Amino acid sequence: MTTLSTTLVKRLEDPRLFRQYAYVNGKWTHGEGGREEAVYDPATNEAIGHIPLLEAKQITAAVDAAEAAFVRWRALRADERCERLLAWYDLIQANREDLATIMTLEQGKPLPDARGEVEYGASFVRWFAEEGKRTYGETIPSHIPNASLGTIKEPVGIAAMITPWNFPLAMITRKAAAALAAGCPVIVKPANETPFSALALAELAERAGIPDGIFNVVLGEPAEVSKILCGEPRIRALSFTGSTRVGRLLMEQSAGTVKRLSLELGGNAPFIVGPDMDPKEAAYAAVAAKFQTAGQDCLAANRILVHESIHDEFVKQFTERMEALTVGNGLQGEVDLGPLIHRQAVEKAAAIVDDAISQGATLVMGDQSQAPGENFFMPVLLTDVTPQMKVWREENFAPVAGITAYSSDEEVIELANDTEYGLAAYVYTHDIRRIWKLMRALEYGMVSVNSVKMTGPPVPFGGVKQSGLGREGGATGIDEYLETKYYCLGALGSVSGS
Ligand SMILES: NC(=O)c1ccc[n+]([C@@H]2O[C@H](COP(=O)([O-])OP(=O)(O)OC[C@H]3O[C@@H](n4cnc5c(N)ncnc54)[C@H](O)[C@@H]3O)[C@@H](O)[C@H]2O)c1
Ligand SMILES: N[C@@H](CC=O)C(=O)O
Numbered sequence: 001m002t003t004l005s006t007t008l009v010k011r012l013e014d015p016r017l018f019r020q021y022a023y024v025n026g027k028w029t030h031g032e033g034g035r036e037e038a039v040y041d042p043a044t045n046e047a048i049g050h051i052p053l054l055e056a057k058q059i060t061a062a063v064d065a066a067e068a069a070f071v072r073w074r075a076l077r078a079d080e081r082c083e084r085l086l087a088w089y090d091l092i093q094a095n096r097e098d099l100a101t102i103m104t105l106e107q108g109k110p111l112p113d114a115r116g117e118v119e120y121g122a123s124f125v126r127w128f129a130e131e132g133k134r135t136y137g138e139t140i141p142s143h144i145p146n147a148s149l150g151t152i153k154e155p156v157g158i159a160a161m162i163t164p165w166n167f168p169l170a171m172i173t174r175k176a177a178a179a180l181a182a183g184c185p186v187i188v189k190p191a192n193e194t195p196f197s198a199l200a201l202a203e204l205a206e207r208a209g210i211p212d213g214i215f216n217v218v219l220g221e222p223a224e225v226s227k228i229l230c231g232e233p234r235i236r237a238l239s240f241t242g243s244t245r246v247g248r249l250l251m252e253q254s255a256g257t258v259k260r261l262s263l264e265l266g267g268n269a270p271f272i273v274g275p276d277m278d279p280k281e282a283a284y285a286a287v288a289a290k291f292q293t294a295g296q297d298c299l300a301a302n303r304i305l306v307h308e309s310i311h312d313e314f315v316k317q318f319t320e321r322m323e324a325l326t327v328g329n330g331l332q333g334e335v336d337l338g339p340l341i342h343r344q345a346v347e348k349a350a351a352i353v354d355d356a357i358s359q360g361a362t363l364v365m366g367d368q369s370q371a372p373g374e375n376f377f378m379p380v381l382l383t384d385v386t387p388q389m390k391v392w393r394e395e396n397f398a399p400v401a402g403i404t405a406y407s408s409d410e411e412v413i414e415l416a417n418d419t420e421y422g423l424a425a426y427v428y429t430h431d432i433r434r435i436w437k438l439m440r441a442l443e444y445g446m447v448s449v450n451s452v453k454m455t456g457p458p459v460p461f462g463g464v465k466q467s468g469l470g471r472e473g474g475a476t477g478i479d480e481y482l483e484t485k486y487y488c489l490g491a492l493g494s495v496s497g498s
Pocket of ligand 1: 162163164165166167171189190191192222223224226227241242243244245246247249263264265266267297298395397423463467468
């Protein structure tokens with residue numbers, strides 16, 4: 001019988017990138033308890049493969065392997081680690097088409113978007129390969145007679161990473177490349193919906209000469225695996241990208257071992273349009289900021305706040321642009337939106353729309369009878385959205401856009417900040433005073449002015465409030481995996497000038 005996994009393997013130039021095992025200590029590993037889980041193509045609901053669910057002792061074995069390998073990895077010179085990471089980068093780039101195919105099959109995003117994510121994910125590997133050579137300490141003018149003071153940076157130790165399904169490759173490389181460059185071994189637990197991108201990365205890491213035990217991918221029942229990783233004292237850092245709900249849970253579970261935590265959690269981005277804006281220009285940008293990855297993006301423009309003077313024209317332009325969006329299987333032809341990740345996501349989106357309508361929102365667009373399959377959700381536009389509605393309060397993580405009119409800068413600042421989240425905000429205006437005022441008043445880790453694109457390796461990505469802790473990327477992203485060791489060299493005799 002031809003299964004989807006055999007079809008998938010035939011599509012790949014290099015079938016060895018499609019692995020249905022965990023990867024521990026340089027070995028492809030099956031579950032010792034015989035438990036496994038199917039992985040589905042969200043566009044068709046067909047199983048594309050299976051993954052083993054590891055037993056507790058197998059997760060502990062990954063920690064043992066990482067602990068043993070740490071000694072040699074941290075002892076390498078930074079430029080030696082850089083060479084391995086650059087080799088990994090080259091292999092990711094060389095296998096871009098296969099990685100994109102695997103991603104589209106397990107995640108559903110359109111193939112061009114998947115190619116874009118591979119490129120984006122690879123760019124973090126190259127960035128951190130270089131950053132690893134710049135983990136400078138400092139010299140401190142001494143307040144102690146005849147002493148020299150300073151700091152050096154050391155790897156924090158084994159780093160565990162728990163990652164989501166919406167960006168199955170880039171959310172791993174943005175963490176793992178930083179940790180590896182800093183000298184830390186890594187244990188990745190990807191989302192069970194999208195494990196194959198992580199496993200393909202492991203295959204390429206092995207080919208790049210990253211030693212056994214340094215890059216591990218463990219698979220299992222999420223709550224079970226996370227509990228072991230959080231409770232394990234030898235794991236010194238935990239980096240998580242996912243929902244705020246699970247982030248809180250992991251924070252609690254990590255308290256017992258006082259881990260270094262990096263949390264990249266949910267967002268509920270406001271998209272603010274000033275009265276001076278061309279409604280068409282702003283509406284087209286808002287459509288792009290809302291519907292990428294079918295709205296399943298932590299940066300998705302969740303609450304669109306438009307000045308009352310241009311509201312009606314903005315809605316008209318937004319609707320026209322939305323009408324041009326195509327929905328379908330990401331592998332077949334050019335589509336703008338693929339499926340949602342699973343049926344529950346579709347049901348959640350429908351419930352959010354129903355809740356808004358029942359509280360007075362107007363459904364301008366979004367006929368679900370046109371959906372091309374069980375897991376698809378046609379893009380929805382709601383106007384007259386108010387802060388009481390779920391579409392305002394929750395991160396909808398679906399192609400559901402909600403528009404609200406406002407009348408002053410003060411009002412829009414209050415509206416935009418009326419959320420527990422604080423990841424990213426968009427501001428569209430050409431008025432320099434308004435730009436500065438809003439940029440300073442918005443309680444967000446990232447504010448993007450007149451640009452939908454804001455991310456990339458050189459910038460510090462992260463949120464405030466309940467959107468998380470720490471920053472990924474940029475000049476400081478590697479610090480999440482480094483400890484600062486202070487030294488005091490005393491009794492040196494007379495030391496001048498230090
Ligand atoms: N801030 C960012 O950079 C960023 C980036 C991407 C996604 N996200 C957020 O991720 C969320 C969507 O991803 P998701 O649905 O995969 O998130 P999720 O929190 O459900 O899952 C994330 C990871 O946690 C694991 N997990 C799930 N339940 C768990 C539990 N009870 N205990 C331990 N681990 C558990 C999952 O298997 C997965 O690996 C959204 O909230 C989105 O905003 C944030
Ligand atoms: N789009 C984000 C990921 C959020 O889901 C990114 O660029 O990192």
